[in-house]
Amino acid sequence: MTSAEPGVRQIQVGDRRIAVTDLTGLPVARMPYSLRPILESVVRHYGTASEQVDALLDWNSAAADGRAVDLYATRVFLHDTNGVPTLVDLAAMRHAARELERDPAKVNPQIPAELVVDHSVIVDVFGTADAYERNVDIEYERNAERYRFLKWGQQSFEGFEVVPPGTGIMHQVNIEYLARIVEDHGDLAYPDVCLGTDSHTTMVDALGVLGWGIGGIEAEAVMLGEPFTMLVPPVIGFRLTGELPEGATTTDLVLTITQRLRSHGVVGTFVEFFGPALAGMSVADRATIANMCPEFGATCAYFPIDQATVDYLRFTGRPETQVQLVESYAREQGLWYDPAAEIDYADVLELDLDEIRPSVAGPRRPQDRVALDESKARFRSDLVALTGQTPDDDAPVIDLADVKVPLRNGAVAVAAITSCTNTSNPEVMIAAGLLARNAVHHGLSPQPWVKTSLSPGSRVVTDYFDAAGLTPVLDEIGFSLTGYGCMTCIGASGPLIEAVQDAVRAEGVSVAAVLSGNRNFDGRINPDVRLNYLASPPLVVAYALAGTVDIDFATQPLGHDSAGRPIYLRDIWPKSEEVAELIRSTVRPEMFAAAYEHVFEGDHRWAAIATPESSVFEWDEESTYLRRPPYLDGVTLEPRLVRDIRGARALAVLGDQITTDHLSPAGAIPPHTPAGEYLLERGVQRFQFNTYASRRGNHEVMMRGTLANVRLRNALVPEREGGYTLDLVGGSGERTIFDAAQIARRENVPLVILGGKLYGAGSSRDWAAKGPALLGVKAVIAESFERIHRSNLIGMGVLPLEYVPGESAATLGLTGHERFDIVGLAENPSAEFVEVLADGTRFRLRVRLDTDREREYYRAGGIMKYVFRRLVTA
Numbered sequence: 001m002t003s004a005e006p007g008v009r010q011i012q013v014g015d016r017r018i019a020v021t022d023l024t025g026l027p028v029a030r031m032p033y034s035l036r037p038i039l040e041s042v043v044r045h046y047g048t049a050s051e052q053v054d055a056l057l058d059w060n061s062a063a064a065d066g067r068a069v070d071l072y073a074t075r076v077f078l079h080d081t082n083g084v085p086t087l088v089d090l091a092a093m094r095h096a097a098r099e100l101e102r103d104p105a106k107v108n109p110q111i112p113a114e115l116v117v118d119h120s121v122i123v124d125v126f127g128t129a130d131a132y133e134r135n136v137d138i139e140y141e142r143n144a145e146r147y148r149f150l151k152w153g154q155q156s157f158e159g160f161e162v163v164p165p166g167t168g169i170m171h172q173v174n175i176e177y178l179a180r181i182v183e184d185h186g187d188l189a190y191p192d193v194c195l196g197t198d199s200h201t202t203m204v205d206a207l208g209v210l211g212w213g214i215g216g217i218e219a220e221a222v223m224l225g226e227p228f229t230m231l232v233p234p235v236i237g238f239r240l241t242g243e244l245p246e247g248a249t250t251t252d253l254v255l256t257i258t259q260r261l262r263s264h265g266v267v268g269t270f271v272e273f274f275g276p277a278l279a280g281m282s283v284a285d286r287a288t289i290a291n292m293c294p295e296f297g298a299t300c301a302y303f304p305i306d307q308a309t310v311d312y313l314r315f316t317g318r319p320e321t322q323v324q325l326v327e328s329y330a331r332e333q334g335l336w337y338d339p340a341a342e343i344d345y346a347d348v349l350e351l352d353l354d355e356i357r358p359s360v361a362g363p364r365r366p367q368d369r370v371a372l373d374e375s376k377a378r379f380r381s382d383l384v385a386l387t388g389q390t391p392d393d394d395a396p397v398i399d400l401a402d403v404k405v406p407l408r409n410g411a412v413a414v415a416a417i418t419s420c421t422n423t424s425n426p427e428v429m430i431a432a433g434l435l436a437r438n439a440v441h442h443g444l445s446p447q448p449w450v451k452t453s454l455s456p457g458s459r460v461v462t463d464y465f466d467a468a469g470l471t472p473v474l475d476e477i478g479f480s481l482t483g484y485g486c487m488t489c490i491g492a493s494g495p496l497i498e499a500v501q502d503a504v505r506a507e508g509v510s511v512a513a514v515l516s517g518n519r520n521f522d523g524r525i526n527p528d529v530r531l532n533y534l535a536s537p538p539l540v541v542a543y544a545l546a547g548t549v550d551i552d553f554a555t556q557p558l559g560h561d562s563a564g565r566p567i568y569l570r571d572i573w574p575k576s577e578e579v580a581e582l583i584r585s586t587v588r589p590e591m592f593a594a595a596y597e598h599v600f601e602g603d604h605r606w607a608a609i610a611t612p613e614s615s616v617f618e619w620d621e622e623s624t625y626l627r628r629p630p631y632l633d634g635v636t637l638e639p640r641l642v643r644d645i646r647g648a649r650a651l652a653v654l655g656d657q658i659t660t661d662h663l664s665p666a667g668a669i670p671p672h673t674p675a676g677e678y679l680l681e682r683g684v685q686r687f688q689f690n691t692y693a694s695r696r697g698n699h700e701v702m703m704r705g706t707l708a709n710v711r712l713r714n715a716l717v718p719e720r721e722g723g724y725t726l727d728l729v730g731g732s733g734e735r736t737i738f739d740a741a742q743i744a745r746r747e748n749v750p751l752v753i754l755g756g757k758l759y760g761a762g763s764s765r766d767w768a769a770k771g772p773a774l775l776g777v778k779a780v781i782a783e784s785f786e787r788i789h790r791s792n793l794i795g796m797g798v799l800p801l802e803y804v805p806g807e808s809a810a811t812l813g814l815t816g817h818e819r820f821d822i823v824g825l826a827e828n829p830s831a832e833f834v835e836v837l838a839d840g841t842r843f844r845l846r847v848r849l850d851t852d853r854e855r856e857y858y859r860a861g862g863i864m865k866y867v868f869r870r871l872v873t874a
Helices: 033-047 053-058 059-065 079-100 131-156 170-178 199-207 215-222 250-264 276-280 283-291 307-315 321-332 372-387 426-441 459-467 471-476 498-507 537-546 577-584 589-596 674-681 699-704 738-744 767-775 787-797 852-860 863-872
Strands: 010-012 016-021 067-073 077-078 114-117 160-163 182-184 189-191 193-196 210-213 229-233 236-240 272-273 300-302 347-352 360-363 367-370 399-402 403-405 413-419 451-455 512-515 530-535 645-652 724-727 734-735 751-754 776-781 799-805 819-823 833-838 842-849
Touching: 010 182, 010 321, 016 033, 016 189, 016 321, 033 053, 033 189, 033 210, 033 300, 053 059, 053 067, 059 852, 067 852, 077 079, 077 170, 079 114, 079 131, 079 215, 079 863, 114 170, 131 160, 170 199, 170 283, 170 321, 170 589, 170 751, 182 321, 189 321, 193 199, 193 215, 199 210, 199 300, 199 307, 199 372, 210 300, 215 724, 215 787, 215 863, 229 426, 229 645, 229 852, 236 276, 236 577, 250 283, 250 347, 250 360, 250 367, 250 426, 272 724, 283 300, 283 307, 283 426, 307 589, 360 372, 367 372, 372 530, 399 498, 413 537, 426 459, 426 471, 426 577, 459 471, 459 577, 459 589, 512 537, 589 767, 645 738, 674 699, 724 738, 734 738, 738 767, 767 787, 787 799, 787 819, 787 852, 787 863
Parallel strands: 077 114, 077 193, 114 160, 193 210, 236 272, 236 347, 272 300, 413 451, 413 512, 512 530, 645 751, 751 776, 776 799
Antiparallel strands: 010 016, 067 229, 182 189, 360 367, 360 530, 399 403, 645 819, 724 734, 799 842, 819 833, 833 842
């Protein structure tokens, strides 16, 4: 669309005129702000005379009726662990194009794609001044092959940019530098719509940028020019009033919001924040809330553009021309927040910030918030429920630096200031530094069994720590810089202190992790840590000092000073006025300018990486990191006909809220697993295994780690925990899930998975769908699906099927031992239901192909094949 075409009008921005999509005359005054960028996208691509426009203008009814619209993202946002397999798939498409004698260069991003390398650094070294440099050296050594591949991609694909390692967490880089808020293409301006391969892409919602996480599979399609087809979402208004009381942090606020919204039920919705509290809420506070959106289950957590947005853009060094464009565009196009506006939300919740109390969340889910003064009692009851243990059980004595100490249940083995959730927020980070200073002043230090780490989201954090004089005390108390990246929160916590790890494995001690992150699912933080708690950065320091979660901070001291006097948390907790004053005096705009001046260049390590110059990547058959994936093997230019699924056997029978952490390969690769054995057979030494995340470009490793979470419960083997099942095809009894799947593949038997409610909740992991597809899973049958994972299954050609209301595996008497015939789609590929015969039990399942585009993808054999055919035949 150009300025001369109908549907475009001119607005004044500073001393220039710029064209915008004409939305005048559309009744949007009561429309939620978060829907307005979608409306603009639809009007820009389809005009106003469109059924999709009608659906958006009738948003509440359209959401209830399940009507769909096409959203055209303006950019795709990736990190290295999801970005590498995305790039692997694009490289495979170019390879397949060459084999079909088509032009490989036609496979190229159609919109900007930005990748931040932030998910590969591990807390191998901690508690020393050189921990950061040593961890980065190890990171480059482990990931040299992957990083060469990323540099090849940056050189070979137009519009594909890479932010090298050591810059910061992707979401913080996004809000501090990359986010445009309004795209300026010279002849036309329109809203920045950012879809990312990480579920916490929602953090950018804090800036008024509409963004959320999609699967890596969907991201490939969007990157290659496909619209993101979505159901018109219900929009929940969340009204915030009051202000935080002394002693409460934004972390406590977001844990309360997470608990409230998860309890209310907001899966598949947009949550939009409004109310008088926004006037005093910084973008950093908003970002803390928006980041946790996946934890409360919504699609996005949107804060409209207002003066705080504009002030933040100036403070972080955005060009004045961009700042002017954002404000002018937002005011002209109805995106500027009006506190007096009456918006028609599907529902409205309210929270008074005055009610917020210091909190933690755990030991297994982000929504399991408990007030800090109740946390000891809750820990004790949870410990019994989860393990049958008590804190008073006999404790093994371990030797730490020639000091023998008992290691009790509830001992804090990991204390990590980590993740984008909180390290974007100077208030909680400065508070952590001041608490550390006060602790040092009183002679306190962490307990010797605690592994401490500081992994901030941005270099700016350590700049203002330096300016505030807090770096030396953080070093002294063990919280030395370990890396700029997503570390402990994604399971890159590294091994525990050796004596602690040995006691856990040999004696069964249930130790805890306390982290300032957003995720604490079973098995995620560290496979040897059973109990995981989310907390604010200053509380992370406090728990490190206490050394246990079995503590009541109000009545029990953190330790004693040199005179033997007890020191309580209240004695060292910083005052909010002191925190605010230190922020005002130390956090400066020039820090952001300096941090991002050479953002795409990287350090000397990145510059030294040599990369091949070729448009088609040449695969190394000996590589254990990068393998040409089989998704396009034998692909033809015309799709095959849809077939019914006959004679299928169950690979796993799973319960409610099975997360993508349960489904996906994640964390360290144990040696005595199919993935570990694969690497050992190829001469990879144990210390070179790295993590599953680092090997996502090798489908052989990843399919072996699928459904292998150490906490997985499969009803086919009720006495076992982990990646095991019954070999129902070969009859050989209990096997690993990978081995059983290979037996089924040899016998040409399709597989299904039975699940419960909210199957696939959690992060947007493409391997949670890719892995089952490679194992031979043709359908997943569940009571309900998480939005991203359902889309990812379709993207891999796996059929998502839902029980009709009131039915489940239990009500139908299904055990998973049956043979399944699933019929109806071959006769009618658009059928809403299929018929299932399971050893004499006949029932119907709803086909969760919700839009015409999803049905097209499934008929094509998945998104990749669909997009590949479109590109190479264009």
